[in-house]
Amino acid sequence: MTTLYALLVGINEYASAEVPNLRGCVRDVQSVAAYLRRNNTDTRLRIKFRCDREATRDGVVEAIRTHLGQAGPEDTVLFWFSGHGSQAACPDWAWFAEPTRQLQTLVCADSRTGEVPDLWDKELSVLLDEVGRHAAHVAVVLDSCHSDGATRDLPTGPTAFRNVPEAAPRNLSSLVSELIQHTAAADRPEHIAMTACRSTERARETVLDGGIRGVFSWSLLRALDQLGPLATYRELAAAARTGVEQRVRDQTPQLRPAASTLADHAFLSPQPGVHGAAMRMRYLRGDWEIDAGAVHGLPVGDGLRVGVRGGSPTQQATVTTVQAQHSLVLPAGSWAPARDRQYPMVITHVPLPRLTVSVNGYCHGAVERLLRELHTAAPGGGPSPHVRDVEPGSPADLRADVDPSGMVRLGDAHGRPLSEVPAGEAVRALEHIARWTLLSTLANPRSGLAGSVRLEIMEAPAGVLIAPPVGGSVLEPTGGELTLNYLRDDLGWRSPEVFIRLHNTSDRELFCVLLDLTPRFRVHATLFPGDFIAPRARAAALDGRGIRAYLPDGMTPEPGVRVRDRLTLLVAEQPFGAEPFLLPELGGRLSRERGVWNSRGLLEQIGDGVVRRDLSPAEPDRGSYDWAVESLTLVTAVPD
Known part of the structure; x- marks a missing residue:
């Protein structure tokens, strides 16, 4: 006991x-x-x-x-x-x-x-x-x-x-x-x-x-x-x-x-519970609202609907106003939700744009099955809210090549391979890639906070355990990219190590979340899951500890190998949750294997399962609070 x-x-x-x-x-x-x-x-x-x-x-x-x-x-x-x-x-x-x-x-x-x-x-x-x-x-x-x-x-x-x-x-x-x-x-x-x-x-x-x-x-x-x-x-x-x-x-x-x-986890239980919905609907001071807004990628416009996770088709609500951190909704039809309850919600319909996919293959039956699944992937049997198909040969964001053996090869718009999955998992994989891609392009170009918080990547000298609050050797990116090279010594290839600081250059306190979008389509917030940064102050990722940039598991350090991580810094005047953004590695759940980013002896585990909130490029914020996005591509490379 x-x-x-x-x-x-x-x-x-x-x-x-x-x-x-x-x-x-x-x-x-x-x-x-x-x-x-x-x-x-x-x-x-x-x-x-x-x-x-x-x-x-x-x-x-x-x-x-x-x-x-x-x-x-x-x-x-x-x-x-x-x-x-x-x-x-x-x-x-x-x-x-x-x-x-x-x-x-x-x-x-x-x-x-x-x-x-x-x-x-x-x-x-x-x-x-x-x-x-x-x-x-x-x-x-x-x-x-x-x-x-x-x-x-x-x-x-x-x-x-x-x-x-x-x-x-x-x-x-x-x-x-x-x-x-x-x-x-x-x-x-x-x-x-x-x-x-x-x-x-x-x-x-x-x-x-x-x-x-x-x-x-x-x-x-x-x-x-x-x-x-x-x-x-x-x-x-x-x-x-x-x-x-x-x-x-x-x-x-x-x-x-x-x-x-x-x-x-259940209260006072060391065992994890069932992962809940990423957002909830509640009644507060005369309005129904969900705890997701433009900063989470919800688009501003008509056609966005949410529904009770696991509920009946009648338990849906229409999003009437998208604000920065939350959105107002109106229960649809005859549904009268109880005002003293909270409802776990999922997106049931997202207005266009959606990512496009070109489905190709010589086995017409397999192609038709994949298209049919794509057209019925949404709750209630509607088309996928994330991906829509185009005519074969037409320009598309993604490509799905169906093999008669039952496998589907997924690629990007330039023909570069992304993954190979069984046909029954192809739609889920396409939607996963679509969410990751849309998040990687999330922007608020008219924000007054643009450039207010800078990402500072610094060399981590051997023997230095904690990042300095100021100074240090800050590495400058070129064209939005920063390359971190593996180093060779007597023991072989050694992964590069850096410190990451977030520098608030403004005169106001700002809330920040730093996301890492990995080359295997994972999104995590281990580096800086969310906090205010004081005016003109700096904060440190992973509490100031050194961070190693590894190649993903299964990739051998060989000259010429390169992988890319997309660091996405979200900045807002009010706090918001990081959990709506989290995604596991493509085709799996978040687990304890080593990821691309790891601190000294510590891999913080976050999230559990695919996020159930949908993302698409946001319109300029029309709520009460401003928000901005800063992005940087980190290339981890083994030099020739």
Whole structure:
């Protein structure tokens, strides 16, 4: 039998005069314990509370090390914090860890008394990393303001707040020892976190069910009761966000890392669940909306429709307004969706343009079968929303040559081979390539943000583990391409290694996601899955670690071999999710084999299965927020 080790921290009473008391935090964690006792009959429970005067900084750190640290390879860990939080200026030596130049902090019961500091989010992270090296699964819930990264202000009325001042600077001697030892570690385990709000927002507590409660904690526990124990973190985060936003404004719960396979695990389960739909429909303040917009590639124009994944043909909605990060929809026909539910959605119809394909072959029966499948590939039996056929011999984006043996050879417009697949998988492969191709051409040419964030590819000298915040040998591309050459030494060919920085040259904070479109038609966000970058600041891919550019598995380093990766940087004024863009390698699911990009000893796993959101070139953004795309082709080559 597995064990769930839970550390529940709730702080209403603070020792420092500068930190106002709260009223609902202890009740939050008591409600969490009651939920765990009701719903974990097959798991041993080991619950430890740290409330009020017991929730000192040393007390919380000690409980993480000794209580949560007991978890073994089959056990699950839950750390839940309800209390105040704050921010602190990020020291220069940790620049790569915080693109916003602000650390988030948890305010413990004795923080800011004497020499006692807050608990930095980075300290909490490495403490939980140590736990995660031995446990099967680590989950974190933070109900505090600025909690996306790691606070909570108490309103005295519907709109009043008490702010916790920024924390004072700290010296290295005040940090937990684990932070100094493991900042640059390449093998840090991953944990999943649900937080009450963005790092720039404040969390509320108010009267709910007859008592003062944290709005996020209450909404998350309510979602757990409604969706059941098999609900995934992604589903729970979406439901909790709806619950929060229906009750308060300017508080947006977050899921980190949203682009990881951990997001599709059931709550407190180390086993991945079934990959859900990439977008959801919900009712918010008088309108139905989906969490996909122009920045995700949804086209502006008539004819775009969505439907409930796995639902009936009558459960569809028409997209009426495409905005930057989300879109308004109108339920079609007589469908009256319940306003207190969220619906997983897929695209059922995308307006033209679609990529074109020329289907050729001497076996007319096999050709006709492939065309018939192409004309009925959409949900409901309609034509594929991604690819349409043209007359043989006509110019086309793709080419499909049908072999009498039952195989189909796929090629591009210039006749270069792309893949060979069985006839029954040809349409799926064509649609996969079409989505990848459309994403590679995604652009917003009239954007005011064009050129505001620069991709900086730097040489990674031997022995240097972390990218410098400024300077370094920046490699300049030629014609939108940058070639990274394998090097030859006494042991043979050695793959090139670089650092990647994202430089915000503007005077505003901008949200960025860096996608890698690989030569085998995979799309991943491992390098920089999404965060704000402060004005005139730099952020680093993979937390500043070195990145190796490998040839794909199965390709031998031989003189003249070249492969191309397309780095696509998406920039916006407001945050958006990376997961709608993710695609596995053509013909497969994302797995643990080495990919084209890999850090030192670390290949972060993201996504699981083909993305169910459709992409096509976007019209200029007509929503409230601007967005832009910057692209660079990286050529990994073995020189002659």
